[in-house]
Amino acid sequence: MIKIGVFGAWRGNAYIRLFQQDDEMELVAICDKNIDSPLDEDRESFGDAALCSSFDDFLKEGKERGMNTVFLANYFHEHALFAIRAMQAGMDVVSECTAAATLAQCVALTECVEQTGRRYMLAENYPFSTENLKMKQIIRSGALGSLLYAQGEYNHSGSNEELHRLTPGAYHWRAWLPRTYYLTHALGPIMYMTDSMPVYVCGRAAHSDLLYKIKDWRHNYDGVGMMFCEMDNGMIANFTGCTAMASDYSRYRVAGDTASVEWGGYIENNKVRKFYFGHTKPADEPQISLLDANLDETDDEEKKAKNAGHGGGDYRVLHEIKEYLLRGREPFFNVYRAVAMSATAILGWYSCLNHGENIRIPDFRVPVQRDSVREDTRTPFPDENGAGISLPCALPLDFSQAHTKSAQDR
């Protein structure tokens, strides 16, 4: 039985509902400091779970109830810190994205997993959407030939009201998040579909005048952060962080030398488009097909996946958690792939700040490669008192507007 505690009850609430409905899981504790959060509104529905407002109490109360796993849905930039505390207290960890907010944390998290022997996985859900899984099936069939190029675009903009709601407090992480940092929904599916790891990254960001108007309370006023990577399977990939560019879709595309697959954008929902050249098309297939994103699940599974949210991703992450913790199947997003994504986000941002410098991403599986970044604690995120920032969270204005200015001057 997985006896789980959830730390952070906002996003965490979606998983609380899933854990409560699952016969192989017992929800034993919930922790959230914010009395205005759903924790308070939904107090009655949390059953016998211990409700705590501090992490220390959560570990203590949870331990008394046999808690063996912690699900981290706390602040984006604090996951590694609390993952380490939970593992040191003898618990396994499932973490929301991102795994780590600095390169030093990438090293510390990796070494904590190795030294404690605790189990760790990232709960990245977008690779497990129905359409992305369908794409993975097609790619694994070999239809694409050798893989050349992959693309992931994750778009999430919002009105000022929505951004306010999502950004409570002057030092909330969403007000300081550089555009490249939230990349797991774009890079994660690419890695999972093509079984690849990023090796080099370069990045570029672009300033948004619309976001600049709210710079007093959201300091990350770039509209897009785009990264370009060499992957360890020889493929190249480009992908966003979380972008706010005017576009009505997220999209994913993988192209090989014989065919390509994609979904999102102008392609209708629940469909995956497969394309062959005339000269690479098998005799029994059309050149272009629009395939139903159908995964041969039972009706019941399909319904549960749909109801759980994020295109079925959340439900299938729950499945991954159980396969790992109850039946010993290694998760794809283990600590090494999780920190590889965080490091790509961070180094992608360093690159943006340096006109697209190409930077090698350490392979955290190799201990000696950790040493070059072990002491790198640079962060764009303030602490709860507003201190500690050592990296800008948006391009310097003179840098980002240099071309506009010179064009006007001409």
Ligand SMILES: NC(=O)c1ccc[n+]([C@@H]2O[C@H](COP(=O)([O-])OP(=O)(O)OC[C@H]3O[C@@H](n4cnc5c(N)ncnc54)[C@H](O)[C@@H]3O)[C@@H](O)[C@H]2O)c1
């Ligand atoms: N995978 C997805 O689709 C998805 C969707 C939404 C959010 N997320 C991730 O989930 C995480 C949480 O995001 P969110 O949307 O819930 O917003 P959020 O980060 O504002 O909420 C975090 C919650 O944790 C609580 N918390 C944080 N630190 C705490 C502490 N020290 N003690 C007690 N409580 C604490 C806060 O009170 C808050 O309710 C983020 O990392 C985000 O990236 C993922």
